[in-house]
Amino acid sequence: MNNNPLTNLMKQDRLIVGISEISKMTGVSTRQLRYWEQKGYIESIADDSAKAREYRLDMVIKVSLIKSELDEGYTLVAAIERVNGKMAIFKQFKHFIIDRVSDVGKQGNKTVFDMGYFDQTEKQRLFAVIDEDGTHFELRDV
Numbered sequence: 001m002n003n004n005p006l007t008n009l010m011k012q013d014r015l016i017v018g019i020s021e022i023s024k025m026t027g028v029s030t031r032q033l034r035y036w037e038q039k040g041y042i043e044s045i046a047d048d049s050a051k052a053r054e055y056r057l058d059m060v061i062k063v064s065l066i067k068s069e070l071d072e073g074y075t076l077v078a079a080i081e082r083v084n085g086k087m088a089i090f091k092q093f094k095h096f097i098i099d100r101v102s103d104v105g106k107q108g109n110k111t112v113f114d115m116g117y118f119d120q121t122e123k124q125r126l127f128a129v130i131d132e133d134g135t136h137f138e139l140r141d142v
Contacts, residue, residue: 011098015057016045022055026064033063041066041080058094062087117142 023030036042037053042062044053055063065086069079103114113128118139127138 013056016054017057017060019044019053019055022060022063025060026067028063028067036063036066041076058087058090061090 017025019030019033022028023033033042033053037044042055042059044055044059062083065083066076066079069082070076074082100115101113102116105112105114110129110131113130115126115128118124118126123142124139125142127140129136129138
């Protein structure tokens with residue numbers, strides 16, 4: 001059972017931003033966002049048409065990726081196709097993080113991600129460690 005607040009927040013999909021915030025973060029106009037939504041390229045979570053549109057974290061990432069592809073010179077249709085492939089990978093990455101990261105903490109100047117048991121006998125745990133030397137893995141006996 002994963003009781004990490006960060007991964008629980010990701011799992012519950014409660015990282016939400018409004019249309020003006022997503023516009024500021026990505027440089028895509030609110031008008032363009034509405035157009036993309038009308039075409040089915042992105043989805044808001046607004047349940048009332050009078051309420052301002054809100055978007056989940058994955059849509060913020062998708063909008064940013066679409067903008068990047070457009071800036072590279074791709075047409076909107078080509079950009080959407082490319083981004084949909086990338087979003088499938090992002091979805092799997094998000095699942096991996098939610099499923100595998102059981103704890104995150106600081107140990108001195110290191111950030112340590114507990115990735116859970118490494119072996120079937122549950123005698124070792126795998127940790128991803130970020131420090132001044134970069135990122136590496138550590139296998140620790142329980």
